[in-house]
Amino acid sequence: MCGIVAVSGNAEAARLAYLGLYSLQHRGQEAAGIAAFDSATGESSREREAGLVSDALPEERLAKLRGDLAVGHIRYSTAGGAGLKNAQPIRERYRGGHLALVHNGNLTNANLLRERLLNEGALFQSSIDSEVIVHLIARSRGESADDQMMDALSQLEGAYCVLVTVGDTLFAARDPYGYRPLVIGSLPTGGLVVASETCALDIVHARYVRDVEPGEVIRIRGGEIEQVRRLPRFVAEPQPCVFELVYFARPDTRLWGYTVDRARRAFGRKLADEQPAPGDIVISVPDSANSAAVGYSERSGIPFELGLIRNHYVGRTFITPTQVGRDFKVRMKFSPVREVLEGKRVVVVDDSLVRGTTSRALVHMLREAGASEVHLRLASPPVRWPCFYGIDMPTREELIASDRSVEEIRAYLGVDSLGYLSPDGMIDCVSDGGETYCTACFTGDYRAPLVDAQEGLAMTSHC
């Protein structure tokens, strides 16, 4: 999780970055921050705070961020903790000048690198992977910022998109596997914006230019792309995260060549083909399953109804850090519509099933509201493995599908029937051009090496 944005070559850089973060709020709600650099004065500034973008960066803080270059970050808290010390951007001064860095993803050799750096005398102020990258840049023997960047990034394993400013220069980089998205847009008022999702371009009326491709390190100055270099590692089959399409990205985002809404509708239609259900109505678990439910309804011919209303004033339950918070929030978050549900055989479409606790509570609510039957259909395969590439998932033991059969899960959830989209069915929907994807949380096929685990170290899950 986490979302990142950068603006180069625009006098309103920080405000545009703020709007970008605003549209990426679904990627994290724990903290937000922006660092700015003024090419005219050589001054840098940073503001960061816990909370939603609008709370963390009020006008009086935004007004302090002056300059034509800015990077911003929204943080989703993981095992690293939600403390302000883990909020980004990281800002340091080193021999190359002012440096600010934001990172989205998860390094699979972060602890090995951290141990090595500690042994060499490095001091760490946070527990996030991103600080490791800053140390690697600062300690590089490379002469230029370009070489320092290439040197540092070449040592990383796992998933990362990073935006780094060194003085007036912006570097945008994506790991060779391309796990997380990063796109470049052109601003109508001049300059470039780089962001996790295209929805962050739309909000500032930026025109999509291109993706940062897997393994690319792009140098931008004054709103112009100056240079594109490639990291030495070549990966034959890129591994963009298919779960971004299933759940995380915003429906209006264009990702991996597909509009997320269209991809989710296709998942829903395929799910209807593979897992038909005897229902009077189809409802979604709002909002992330809306598109898939519409697709299911289209293909099955069963009418789509609004049977659950979501209260938008609480966070997304999957990304709430503690179990205690989650159980509480399920009841706060959804309300069943009795008039729609009463006496009906209800096909409930959800995007995925992770722990199962939310779905179990929902099923109970639907029955209490009068549903005569509840048939749960999931627009993705069983999640059996944790993610080590930047999506915070529970441990393997906490994943409901890790060691239970579909029938055991059905019984636990208390539904009349349960059906998942198949892995092949999912990929069929989003591989018109022969695209390849990471599917490790469904299949256990981890492509980027899990170095820390191989070395007997704990795997972190930070961005």
Ligand code: SF4
């Ligand atoms: S393991 Fe799953 S969530 Fe993680 S990157 Fe791969 S597909 Fe995405």
